[in-house]
Amino acid sequence: MVIPHFWAESRLQSKTPAKQVTVKRWGWSDISQEDAQSVADRRAQEAMERILSGEDIRRRELKDAYGAEDGVPIREEVISRxxxxxxxxxxxxxxxxxxxxxxxxxxxxPWRGAWRIHPAGCLSVVIAGIVVGIWQRSPLLGCAIAIGIPWLWSLVNNSVNRMRRPTAExxxxxxxxxxxxxxxxxxxxxxxxxxxxxxxxxxxxxxxxxxxxxxxxxxxxxxxxxxxxxxxxxxxxxxxxxxxxxxxxxxxxxxxxxxxxxxxxxxxxxxxxxxxxxxxxxxxxxxxxxxxxxxxxxxxxxxxxxxxxxxxxxxxxxxxxxxxxx
Incomplete structure (x- = not known):
């Protein structure tokens, strides 16, 4: 387990007539902020060299603080040890x-609601509303079916599940x-x-x-x-x-x-x-x-x-x- 106190980020850019490469890497340390920056600079330089040599690696490390990148420690504020x-x-x-x-x-x-709305069912109602609206030449009727029925069903569904939730949980x-x-x-x-x-x-x-x-x-x-x-x-x-x-x-x-x-x-x-x-x-x-x-x-x-x-x-x-x- 490694959870460092100091963190820094390094950004390197390489420009050639053919392409531009930008690399960002984190660095960390329990010694000092300067040491963390040194680690970041070294990791960024190593990544740049690998990319320029033809390797297909990530140019920027993800922002996830916990487990986003293999080899990158947990990146959170240390409160106490x-x-x-x-x-x-x-x-x-x-x-x-x-x-x-x-x-x-x-x-x-986790609990599942006693009643659930299936997306396919909602889509079917919407399509039915459009068809009825065209058939009856009534956009208002079509909208009432396509929007009103799913809304009413959702209202009833949420009300029932709200009452049943304590027991289900x-x-x-x-x-x-x-x-x-x-x-x-x-x-x-x-x-x-x-x-x-x-x-x-x-x-x-x-x-x-x-x-x-x-x-x-x-x-x-x-x-x-x-x-x-x-x-x-x-x-x-x-x-x-x-x-x-x-x-x-x-x-x-x-x-x-x-x-x-x-x-x-x-x-x-x-x-x-x-x-x-x-x-x-x-x-x-x-x-x-x-x-x-x-x-x-x-x-x-x-x-x-x-x-x-x-x-x-x-x-x-x-x-x-x-x-x-x-």
């Missing part, structure tokens, strides 16, 4: 706990929790702490340290039906990750000044605005919990690294409180 664990702030303002060897898995419990969580308990029963050597989240459950393995790139972690994430992108990023960045402060929209935090849509390192013109946004966000955070501890499953064995991360995780998440989840 705790032995091997690092707390960062992600692009939408939440704090995230990153650890190189303590297993986390988020297992969401509870049922989905029950099914997921049963699957988690089944996994624990078939892996008695595991010690799992189970936390409820707004979208499902979070699991923390306490009995051993894990290699995020190893087969054991990959198999467990797959068996637990954890998010596929999360599993991929764990292996790519050699770390496990858990959000430990609320999502701002779930708290109802809607300041007049919006969070700038930029990623770390932030452009100078966004820094003060982002700091004001974060200050307002942090003022509301204590009223919510990110997850809630509900039960322990399996073995009583506790690995010291896992216990250290658990204590930090539970404190940051307010996992032992009765605060609303967000």
């Amino acid at each position: 705790h032995e091997n664990a690092i707390v960062t702030r992600n692009s939408y303002g939440s704090l995230c706990l990153n650890t190189p060897n303590v297993f986390f898995a988020d297992v969401d419990a 509870a049922l989905a969580k029950q099914e997921n929790l049963a699957a988690i308990r089944s996994f624990a029963a078939s892996h008695p050597e595991w010690h799992l702490r189970v936390y409820e989240t707004p979208a499902g459950f979070r699991l923390l393995a306490m009995h051993a340290a894990f290699d995020p790139t190893g087969e054991a972690a990959k198999a467990a994430l797959n068996d637990l039906n954890s998010d596929k992108r999360f599993a991929t990023l764990c292996a790519l960045q050699a770390c496990f990750r858990a959000r430990v402060s609320p999502k701002y929209w779930r708290m109802g935090y809607k300041p007049k000044e919006l969070l700038p849509k930029s990623k770390w390192p932030f452009p100078p013109e966004h820094v003060q605005r982002r700091e004001r946004w974060v200050a307002g966000y942090q003022a509301i955070v204590p009223k919510f919990a990110s997850c809630r501890f509900i039960e322990r499953l399996g073995s009583p064995i506790v690995h010291p690294d896992a216990e250290s991360v658990r204590a930090l995780h539970d404190q940051l998440c307010r996992a032992d409180s009765s605060l609303p989840l967000a």
Whole structure:
């Protein structure tokens, strides 16, 4: 796991009568900003040489802060370091706990509406409205059918699903929790702490340290039906990750000044605005919990690294409180 403190970007351009090549590369360091710039310059120069020699490689690295490019570390603001664990702030303002060897898995419990609108059905109604309008020589009738029926169906559908959502979400969580308990029963050597989240459950393995790139972690994430992108990023960045402060929209935090849509390192013109946004966000955070501890499953064995991360995780998440989840 590599999460550097300093970041810099280098831009190189090569012009010839035949073509112009522009290359951008990130550089990073835990030593200094100057060292990060030196790394960026070196990576940009290496990329330029490869392109000019005929290799087909990406000229600009993507803006995704987490796992977009092979070999590029997590690019987020480092808030604090705790032995091997690092707390960062992600692009939408939440704090995230990153650890190189303590297993986390988020297992969401998505629900599907009892009624669903199929795009093909909507298209059929629109076509029918056009046909009827032409046949009856009435554009008004055609529009009423093509627009009115889908709108009315959507209105009824949303109303029904809104009433059924609490029950459907509870049922989905029950099914997921049963699957988690089944996994624990078939892996008695595991010690799992189970936390409820707004979208499902979070699991923390306490009995051993894990290699995020190893087969054991990959198999467990797959068996637990954890998010596929999360599993991929764990292996790519050699770390496990858990959000430990609320999502701002779930708290109802809607300041007049919006969070700038930029990623770390932030452009100078966004820094003060982002700091004001974060200050307002942090003022509301204590009223919510990110997850809630509900039960322990399996073995009583506790690995010291896992216990250290658990204590930090539970404190940051307010996992032992009765605060609303967000």
